Amino acid sequence: xxxxxxxxxxxxxxxxxxxxxxxxxxxxxxxxxxxxxxxxxxxxxxxxxxxxxxxxxxxxxxxxxxxxxxxxxxxxxxxxxxxxxxxxxxxxxxxxxxxxxxxxxxxxxxxxxxxxxxxxxxxxxxxxxxxxxxxxxxxxxxxxxxxxxxxxxxxxxxxxxxxxxxxxxxxxxxxxxxxxxxxxxxxxxxxxxxxxxxxxxxxxxxxxxxxxxxxxxxxxxxxxxxxxxxxxxxxxxxxxxxxxxxxxxxxxxxxxxxxxxxxxxxxxxxxxxxxxxxxxxxxxxxxxxxxxxxxxxxxxxxxxxxxxxxxxxxxxxxxxxxxxxxxxxxxxxxxxxxxxxxxxxxxxxxxxxxxxxxxxxxxxxxxxxxxxxxxxxxxxxxxxxxxxxxxxxxxxxxxxxxxxxxxxxxxxxxxxxxxxxxxxxxxxxxxxxxxxxxxxxxxxxxxxxxxxxxxxxxxxxxxxxxxxxxxxxxxxxxxxxxxxxxxxxxxxxxxxxxxxxxxxxxxxxxxxxxxxxxxxxxxxxxxxxxxxxxxxxxxx
Numbered sequence: 207x208x209x210x211x212x213x214x215x216x217x218x219x220x221x222x223x224x225x226x227x228x229x230x231x232x233x234x235x236x237x238x239x240x241x242x243x244x245x246x247x248x249x250x251x252x253x254x255x256x257x258x259x260x261x262x263x264x265x266x267x268x269x270x271x272x273x274x275x276x277x278x279x280x281x282x283x284x285x286x287x288x289x290x291x292x293x294x295x296x297x298x299x300x301x302x303x304x305x306x307x308x309x310x311x312x313x314x315x316x317x318x319x320x321x322x323x324x325x326x327x328x329x330x331x332x333x334x335x336x337x338x339x340x341x342x343x344x345x346x347x348x349x350x351x352x353x354x355x356x357x358x359x360x361x362x363x364x365x366x367x368x369x370x371x372x373x374x375x376x377x378x379x380x381x382x383x384x385x386x387x388x389x390x391x392x393x394x395x396x397x398x399x400x401x402x403x404x405x406x407x408x409x410x411x412x413x414x415x416x417x418x419x420x421x422x423x424x425x426x427x428x429x430x431x432x433x434x435x436x437x438x439x440x441x442x443x444x445x446x447x448x449x450x451x452x453x454x455x456x457x458x459x460x461x462x463x464x465x466x467x468x469x470x471x472x473x474x475x476x477x478x479x480x481x482x483x484x485x486x487x488x489x490x491x492x493x494x495x496x497x498x499x500x501x502x503x504x505x506x507x508x509x510x511x512x513x514x515x516x517x518x519x520x521x522x523x524x525x526x527x528x529x530x531x532x533x534x535x536x537x538x539x540x541x542x543x544x545x546x547x548x549x550x551x552x553x554x555x556x557x558x559x560x561x562x563x564x565x566x567x568x569x570x571x572x573x574x575x576x577x578x579x580x581x582x583x584x585x586x587x588x589x590x591x592x593x594x595x596x597x598x599x600x601x602x603x604x605x606x607x608x609x610x611x612x613x614x615x616x617x618x619x620x621x622x623x624x625x626x627x628x629x630x631x632x633x634x635x636x637x638x639x640x641x642x643x644x645x646x647x648x649x650x651x652x653x654x655x656x657x658x659x660x661x662x663x664x665x666x667x668x669x670x671x672x673x674x675x676x677x678x679x680x681x682x683x684x685x686x687x688x689x690x691x692x693x694x695x696x697x698x699x700x701x702x703x704x705x706x707x708x709x710x711x712x713x714x715x716x717x718x719x720x721x722x723x724x725x726x727x728x729x730x731x732x733x734x735x736x737x738x739x740x741x742x743x744x745x746x
Contacts, residue, residue, distance in 0.1 A: 217255050224249055225470050240345055241565040243470050244558055247477015257478035265475040267423065268468030269341060269530075270441040273369075274422035275458040275465060276344055276362060277445015279353060281637070289511035290363035293504070297364075298336045298371060300503055305332035305496060312492075318485055319548050327545045334536040334553060335493065337372060337529035338500075340365045341472055342561055346524050346568040350681055355634045355653050357521040360508065364525060366442070372531040373436050375538075385433040391440070394429060398447050401425075405453055415460040421448065473561075476530070482555050486548065490555035493528070497560060501526035505585065512589050515582040516575055523571050527560040528553065572685055602630035604672045607654040607686060609633040609642055612702060612723070613676030617647060654686035672698040675717075680708045687715045 224246040232242030284290060310328040313321055323331070343365050344353070352358040401421060408417045422441040430440030448454050482490075501522045508518035536553045539545045567574060575582065604624070606617045609631040620629040631649035633639050642649035654677060673690060675683040683701045690699060700719045703709040709720040 217250075217258060218260055220255065221246070221250060221261065221474055225474060237565050237569065240342070240469075240473050241562055243473035244477055244561055247474040248558070249477075250474065251478050251481065255478065257475050261471050261475055261478065264468050264471030266437070268465060268470070268472050269438055270422050270427050271419070271461055271465040271468060272341060272344060273438050273442040274418065274426065274445040275461055276366070277442045277447075278449050278454045278458040280362060280366065280446060280449060282446065284359055284363045285366060287360075287363065289360055289508060289513060291367050293360075293507045293511060294364045294367035294371075296507055297500075297503055298333075298368065300507075301336040301500055302329065302332045304499060304503075305335050308496065319546060319552070320489055322546070327539075327549075330539045330545050331536065331549055331553075333375070334532035334539070335496075335500075335528055335556070337368050337532040337535070338365060338525040339527040339529040339557065339561070340369060341469065341530060342527045342564070343524045345469070346565075350568075350571075350679065352520070352634075352682070355517075355520075356513070356636075357517040358524075360513065360517070361521040361524045364504075364521075368529070369439065369442070369531060372529075372535055373439050375535055388433040388435055391429055391433060391435065391443070394425070394443065395447065397425070401444075401448060402451055405448065405451055405457065410456075414457060415464060418457050418461045419464070472530070476554065476558055476561075482551050486551045486555055489552045490559055493552070493556040494559045494563060497526055497528075497563070505582075509585045509587060512587050515579070515584075515586050518585075519575050519578075519582055520571055523564070523568060523574075527564050528557045530557060533557055572689075600630065601669050602628060602648070603669050604629045604674065605670055606631045606674045606676055607633075607652075608675065608677035608682075608702075609638055609647075609649055610676065610678060613674070614642070614647075616674055616676055617649075621647075654682065654689075670695065670697060672700070675699070675701040677702070680704065680712075684712060684715060687712065687717055691716050 225243050228242035228246040228249065229239040230242070232239050232245070306325075306328045309320070309323060309332060310325055313323040313328070343361055347353045347358045347361060353362060404417060408414050421444050426440035426442075426444030427437035428440070430443075431437045448457065451457075504522035504525050505518050508521055509515060513521070533550070533553050536545065537550050540547045540550050604620055606613050606620070606629060609617065613631065613633075617629055617631045626648060629648065631642060631647055632652040632654065633642065633649055634651070634653045636651055639649050639651045654675060673686075673695070675686050677683050677686070680703060683703070687699060687701065698719075699717045700721065701712045701717045703712055703720050703722050706722065709722050712720045
């Protein structure tokens with residue numbers, strides 16, 4: 207009876223309703239909403255709803271915008287770092303060998319789908335399992351405000367290199383042979399001056415996000431589709447072309463709401479991918495058991511490339527899922543007859559289960575690291591990555607964490623009032639650090655969410671009397687407060703918040719003063735105007 211009623215309902219409104227319901231439930235259990243969206247897809251599947259072109263188009267558009275905004279924040283020199291391309295290459299090879307050997311070995315003791323797996327098919331399925339989810343990894347980093355931290359940039363770079371591997375496979379496979387005109391996409395570089403001028407003239411309102419949609423979906427994805435290349439890669443390339451522009455970050459921020467809503471379609475589509483059998487679920491569960499191997503290999507490789515245990519652990523945790531690109535690789539292999547069609551459903555289940563399993567671990571990864579820190583630090587190399595060296599705060603009495611627009615304003619005010627030697631700025635984005643240093647500000651590279659950083663601050667003699675947390679993400683500010691309170695710092699703590707409930711929770715955590723950006727902007731504006739007015743003009 208219920209299924210017949212469900213069948214009469216429009217699928218898209220029903221999908222939106224269930225996505226909202228399961229998203230709220232996930233939030234109530236301190237899980238990221240994307241875990242709820244994935245469960246909503248499975249619920250729709252169980253109710254007899256199937257994916258359709260509308261949901262698939264929404265999902266594709268969401269992934270395109272995600273890669274476009276990542277391109278806007280990515281620098282090509284990040285991809286050239288050995289800890290990025292080296293780790294991505296070695297991990298792909300190592301994981302493929304380990305997984306292929308494990309599955310082919312199990313085939314001798316199994317029946318059914320796994321028992322029929324040939325050596326060549328085992329290698330292809332293992333290759334599909336080497337990829338980490340771009341959508342999942344970047345989403346969890348964005349939610350924690352860590353895309354610009356060292357481990358965040360390393361993880362994003364590795365994901366991009368993996369995507370290039372997937373595109374290369376799809377290009378070389380018979381099913382994805384590109385057009386002879388494919389090399390012509392290089393000419394998109396010639397559009398950069400025109401796009402830069404357009405970006406300068408679109409203003410700050412509706413034309414800004416529309417320009418982003420046009421550049422990502424029409425220019426980038428459209429051009430790559432015309433020559434038989436993956437449209438997602440075209441969106442990423444256009445983001446990379448616009449990344450040096452001063453308004454690139456502003457453009458990415460304007461697309462945030464669009465991207466978040468459209469990506470709901472991606473998670474729903476995963477859950478709607480088909481009806482699994484018990485055998486599919488059983489094999490997928492076995493593959494999920496192998497996830498610690500994937501995570502452990504990432505961790506070992508990153509520490510061998512001189513990242514600290516904390517940076518390596520956080521990057522590895524965000525990369526420890528199976529990927530939507532791996533699902534595509536498997537689907538193409540099935541189309542070509544290289545693997546059985548059932549393996550596509552197995553990988554869809556493995557991807558889904560990996561998302562659900564890793565979501566809780568990525569909510570509070572810093573606490574997990576803190577618990578296992580003595581063991582994990584044994585893997586650190588004797589030398590350090592150039593961006594992961596210990597930091598000293600000198601004689602500064604006030605530290606401003608997060609040197610964005612608000613943090614920079616706070617730094618300038620304190621420097622004028624108390625002298626430049628009294629205040630120090632700490633920023634996780636290395637490029638911003640260089641910009642501030644060129645402007646003459648006392649700014650160093652560091653991460654307020656780094657428990658090891660606070661351990662060093664507490665252990666070393668210092669003159670720090672006040673800490674201002676001006677990072678844009680509430681979770682980052684809250685975790686920094688927790689780290690400060692766990693040490694012996696008894697000075698003044700100020701923090702930034704965007705909403706009233708965040709301000710209340712920060713105060714409850716021990717923050718002495720919270721500045722609510724939206725609530726107090728008006729009073730700050732009025733105070734500035736009142737101070738600038740002549741006494742005779744002031745209201746009495």
